[in-house]
Amino acid sequence: MTDSVTSSAAAWGVLPAVVVVALVAVALGALFVVVDRVAVTGVRGALGAPVVEAGRLLVQQRRVTPAPDRLLWRLASAAVLVLAMLSMAVVPVAGRTLWSTTADLVWFNAMEALMWAAVWLLGWGPNAVHSLVGGYRFLAQGLAYELPLMFALITAGLGAGTLRTTGVVAAQRELWFVVTMPAAFVVFLASAAAFAFWGPFSAPAGDDIAGGVVSELSGVERLLVEAGRAVFLGVSAAMAVALFLGGGAGPWLPDWSWQLLKTVLVMLVLVAAGRRVPTLRPDRYVEVGWMVLVPVTLVQALVVALLVLSGWYA
Amino acid sequence: MLLSAAALAFVIGLYGASAALRIARRPEAVLPFESGRLPQQHAVSRYHARWYAVTLLFVAFDMEMVFMYPWAVVVADLGASAVVEMFGFLAVLFVGVTYVWREGALRWT
Amino acid sequence: MDVRRRLTRWALARPHVLLVSPGPRALRWAAEAELDRRSWPEAGSPADADVVLVAGEPGPSTSAAVDVLMSQLPRPRVRIDVDRADDVGRRLDGVVAALADVSGQLAEPSGDPQALLRLGEPSEAGGQGDHGGHGDVSEHGDDGGHGDHGGHGDHGGHGEHAHHGGEVAGLPMAGTAPDRDGLELDSLRVSLGPVLPAWPTGLVLSGTMQGDVLTGARLRWIDGDRAPPPSPDDGRPDDGRPDVVALDALARFLRVAGWPVAARRARAARHALLSADEESVRRGRAAAARVTRTVRRSRFLRWSVRGIGDTHGTAGDGIPAGDVLDRAYRWCAVAGGGLPVASAPADLGALAGMVEGQELAAARLIVASVDLDGAAVGAEYGRAHD
Numbered sequence: 001m002t003d004s005v006t007s008s009a010a011a012w013g014v015l016p017a018v019v020v021v022a023l024v025a026v027a028l029g030a031l032f033v034v035v036d037r038v039a040v041t042g043v044r045g046a047l048g049a050p051v052v053e054a055g056r057l058l059v060q061q062r063r064v065t066p067a068p069d070r071l072l073w074r075l076a077s078a079a080v081l082v083l084a085m086l087s088m089a090v091v092p093v094a095g096r097t098l099w100s101t102t103a104d105l106v107w108f109n110a111m112e113a114l115m116w117a118a119v120w121l122l123g124w125g126p127n128a129v130h131s132l133v134g135g136y137r138f139l140a141q142g143l144a145y146e147l148p149l150m151f152a153l154i155t156a157g158l159g160a161g162t163l164r165t166t167g168v169v170a171a172q173r174e175l176w177f178v179v180t181m182p183a184a185f186v187v188f189l190a191s192a193a194a195f196a197f198w199g200p201f202s203a204p205a206g207d208d209i210a211g212g213v214v215s216e217l218s219g220v221e222r223l224l225v226e227a228g229r230a231v232f233l234g235v236s237a238a239m240a241v242a243l244f245l246g247g248g249a250g251p252w253l254p255d256w257s258w259q260l261l262k263t264v265l266v267m268l269v270l271v272a273a274g275r276r277v278p279t280l281r282p283d284r285y286v287e288v289g290w291m292v293l294v295p296v297t298l299v300q301a302l303v304v305a306l307l308v309l310s311g312w313y314a
Numbered sequence: 315m316l317l318s319a320a321a322l323a324f325v326i327g328l329y330g331a332s333a334a335l336r337i338a339r340r341p342e343a344v345l346p347f348e349s350g351r352l353p354q355q356h357a358v359s360r361y362h363a364r365w366y367a368v369t370l371l372f373v374a375f376d377m378e379m380v381f382m383y384p385w386a387v388v389v390a391d392l393g394a395s396a397v398v399e400m401f402g403f404l405a406v407l408f409v410g411v412t413y414v415w416r417e418g419a420l421r422w423t
Numbered sequence: 424m425d426v427r428r429r430l431t432r433w434a435l436a437r438p439h440v441l442l443v444s445p446g447p448r449a450l451r452w453a454a455e456a457e458l459d460r461r462s463w464p465e466a467g468s469p470a471d472a473d474v475v476l477v478a479g480e481p482g483p484s485t486s487a488a489v490d491v492l493m494s495q496l497p498r499p500r501v502r503i504d505v506d507r508a509d510d511v512g513r514r515l516d517g518v519v520a521a522l523a524d525v526s527g528q529l530a531e532p533s534g535d536p537q538a539l540l541r542l543g544e545p546s547e548a549g550g551q552g553d554h555g556g557h558g559d560v561s562e563h564g565d566d567g568g569h570g571d572h573g574g575h576g577d578h579g580g581h582g583e584h585a586h587h588g589g590e591v592a593g594l595p596m597a598g599t600a601p602d603r604d605g606l607e608l609d610s611l612r613v614s615l616g617p618v619l620p621a622w623p624t625g626l627v628l629s630g631t632m633q634g635d636v637l638t639g640a641r642l643r644w645i646d647g648d649r650a651p652p653p654s655p656d657d658g659r660p661d662d663g664r665p666d667v668v669a670l671d672a673l674a675r676f677l678r679v680a681g682w683p684v685a686a687r688r689a690r691a692a693r694h695a696l697l698s699a700d701e702e703s704v705r706r707g708r709a710a711a712a713r714v715t716r717t718v719r720r721s722r723f724l725r726w727s728v729r730g731i732g733d734t735h736g737t738a739g740d741g742i743p744a745g746d747v748l749d750r751a752y753r754w755c756a757v758a759g760g761g762l763p764v765a766s767a768p769a770d771l772g773a774l775a776g777m778v779e780g781q782e783l784a785a786a787r788l789i790v791a792s793v794d795l796d797g798a799a800v801g802a803e804y805g806r807a808h809d
Contacts, residue, residue, distance in 0.1 A: 018320045021320075056438075059336050060498070063342045064344070067356060132361060150379045150382075151379075206681050207467055208679045208788070209784075214471070215471070216468070216470050219341075276684075279682065287420040302397075302401055305389055338528070338529060343534065349488075349616050351491070
């Protein structure tokens with residue numbers, strides 16, 4: 001991190017940097033699928049799972065229901081993947097983010113907030129009842145996770161005194177933020193599962209509503225949505241490493257390998273925890289989101305603010 | 315911006331791959347899934363979102379959050395007064411949330 | 424074409440399967456065991472499926488449902504019918520080749536949803552005939568002005584909602600009706616079943632939805648009283664073993680509750696218990712004990728479903744007392760050998776009363792918490808239907 005150039009676009013040239021970041025995003029998504037598959041059905045066939053499943057959806061025919069909102073429906077499925085890849089722009093790869101602005105964390109937050117529109121449209125589009133119910137479930141879920149997630153992001157920015165991801169990583173040279181911000185770390189990971197509607201937060205795509213928002217999707221559209229969810233989860237794991245686990249910091253090994261190692265570790269923890277519990281019903285946890293998570297993350301932010309005043313992070 | 319282009323190119327590439335590989339070019343015209351029965355009405359109705367009260371609360375809080383991002387950057391410079399003001403304001407908001415909770419608006423089933 | 428066939432074959436090596444099981448439970452168990460052994464996922468909806476596996480002999484209405492489902496699958500798609508437990512593996516072996524038969528897949532004509540809609544639902548006893556209006560099923564004293572829910576698209580009577588217009592693409596728009604709180608809201612006619620994931624094949628819940636609240640719920644079996652299923656072909660009288668039945672019910676409940684990993688563990692324990700091999704039965708018992716312990720200890724499950732479908736202390740009509748969680752714990756106890764299965768299967772009328780006014784997720788949990796699929800030990804197969 002002695003390099004003063006923090007943006008990979010400036011360091012490697014724009015086009016190579018963009019390609020690398022896009023590929024890393026997809027690879028993180030694939031990695032997440034592998035880890036998740038191992039947890040659900042065991043090791044056998046898990047390694048090839050993302051490729052084979054993508055192949056299955058590529059040879060599969062697409063479908064269209066009567067009188068769908070076709071434009072918005074198709075836009076929504078593409079948007080899930082595009083948003084997931086765009087959020088990768090502010091996640092450091094080998095110590096540099098694709099571009100470095102003064103509002104990296106806001107960018108990540110904005111990409112995730114646009115998921116509200118994408119997933120709801122996904123539910124609305126096909127003119128089918130299960131899908132519609134799924135879309136609205138996602139909105140209810142959003143009401144619960146969005147604020148705690150924002151507080152978690154802000155807490156990391158507060159500790160570092162900057163909203164630049166590389167700045168947040170640099171601020172952890174002495175001590176990883178997870179030590180002083182455990183609540184923000186956990187809330188961030190849980191929210192990542194929530195906006196990718198995965199694991200305990202998969203109610204919008206639940207089995208009880210035949211797959212909900214994805215229930216009418218086949219072929220390439222389904223691939224876009226499933227890949228988007230996986231990429232979001234993979235990117236969020238990498239972002240959690242950058243914000244709370246010191247990014248690429250570590251002895252002996254080069255930065256990038258530490259970052260990869262930590263990211264895989266975060267994925268393992270996320271999958272192990274997420275697959276251990278049933279789906280949590282949005283109508284129960286909206287209350288918890290507001291009455292427990294919001295105050296907890298607020299107190300977390302207050303503690304960090306006081307530590308900032310005391311010069312702890314300086 | 316260029317990453318959006320790359321992401322879009324990736325999406326278009328997937329569509330292209332699908333067009334080249336999928337065995338039936340035209341999308342299948344199907345009825346929406348109604349557990350094997352025929353749908354009786356269009357599903358896109360005016361949906362009764364029973365949690366609408368929470369959305370109002372959310373909007374109120376969300377507005378405030380936008381100010382918190384720049385605040386996070388300048389806390390160290392402004393010192394104690396910034397922290398007191400922000401958390402004082404948040405405390406007031408949270409009193410509102412508690413009231414809403416007591417009124418039962420966070421439960422709808 | 425050969426490259427394409429090989430590519431398709433490779434890509435579809437692990438097809439997703441939509442299971443339709445009008446036959447005896449033992450046959451479904453054999454099918455699920457084989458799917459789990461291959462790690463072929465069970466599809467959630469036709470869009471997700473490559474294969475429709477019909478386990479057992481479907482009656483006329485179930486047949487019609489399977490035809491509709493087949494028309495909803497994206498290509499490549501295959502339907503296989505299995506009526507013997509020892510046949511499942513062999514039939515599934517042929518699936519991948521059939522899916523990769525590109526020219527054969529394309530030769531099959533495309534479906535026409537409009538034609539399907541015009542044709543309407545096949546008539547059946549206790550079926551379509553009594554769909555006109557839902558005053559007869561709702562407890563809320565419906566106004567008579569909504570007899571236009573006939574469903575066949577030949578009543579254009581929505582003039583009172585000007586912006587709704589008439590029909591689009593052969594279907595009317597949803598009408599309005601007062602909801603459970605007395606508000607005038609859009610109400611959408613829906614049916615759950617006969618074929619849904621983790622739902623007893625053949626059971627149909629029809630009603631209306633306002634938002635995700637289910638009203639005017641009505642439950643029945645299609646194809647009337649199903650004939651007593653033939654005894655399992657392999658001669659093992661496993662269909663009614665309490666521990667196996669309980670694990671089956673538990674697996675279904677866990678799937679509806681959104682806990683696929685635990686559901687898979689319950690199914691695995693069930694498969695092992697059904698094995699002829701003494702050693703696997705012993706392992707199955709241990710696995711059953713482990714999964715039921717996990718379920719009983721899960722604080723998250725308790726928190727998420729507690730209070731749903733509470734009978735308020737009264738048991739009856741084949742529905743054990745308590746809420747859905749109590750009933751799930753009861754399955755755990757039965758699986759451990761501590762309790763017998765309830766002597767009578769649940770009464771559909773009582774069940775319909777319980778799901779009335781519930782939201783969709785709660786209604787699914789309630790239905791999944793009782794024994795409906797096949798009769799319990801010693802009970803008759805001909806069920807009372809409403």
